[in-house]
Amino acid sequence: GAVVSQHPSRVICKSGTSVKIECRSLDFQATTMFWYRQFPKQSLMLMATSNEGSKATYEQGVEKDKFLINHASLTLSTLTVTSAHPEDSSFYICSAPEAGLGEQFFGPGTRLTVL
Amino acid sequence: GDSVTQMEGPVTLSEEAFLTINCTYTATGYPSLFWYVQYPGEGLQLLLKATKADDKGSNKGFEATYRKETTSFHLEKGSVQVSDSAVYFCALSDHGNQFYFGTGTSLTVIP
Secondary structure, eight states: OOOEEEEOSEEEEOTTOOEEEEEEESSSOOSEEEEEEEOTTSOEEEEEEEETTSOOEEOTTOOTTTEEEEEEETTEEEEEEOSOOGGGOEEEEEEEEETTTTEEEEOOOEEEEEO | OOEEEEOOOOEEEETTOOEEEOEEEEOSSOOEEEEEEEOTTSOEEEEEEEOSTTOEEEETTEEEEOBTTTTBOOEEESSOOGGGOEEEEEEEEOSSSOEEEOOOEEEEEEO
């Protein structure tokens, strides 16, 4: 099946710094990718839809200036958490639909801890 | 709008017990339905899916049947193992790429 990778898998940073998370579709192209946030013992919350070649679409309540999304190519989307705060600590997961298989493939997630 | 309602956990079962995790959905169209599993510290993995009414998805001993009349997609397994301990998410997709997830049900299987 199709594979989506994320890098890094785990990152610890200081408050005020910025962190970039990469999401790659390894063996298929994805014009759209999705970024989710998961709080401990809770479900996934859709943050934004990343669109190749155009601006990302953010869900209500998600700060677009804080969570910068860039869909640089058909296989790569990046999420940059700017000026990170401890409350940004969370598990971030990306996904990409594989049109031929008609399903969504999820990355393994990135654990962000902001000190 | 579309949504998924999932049985709340946590669920604790003894090994070889029967498992049911309830899931109902609301959708305006004819969505595809999914069960995903998340093991500790990992991302989501597709467990099974069904794309139309009366379809039965199955994998690793788990089954779920797409019931349009009751708008349900309950997950079942006849005999759980310790290795099945994980969080299970019911989800639907309206074919427009957007996924809607349930809140997740944590399952712990004890020996």
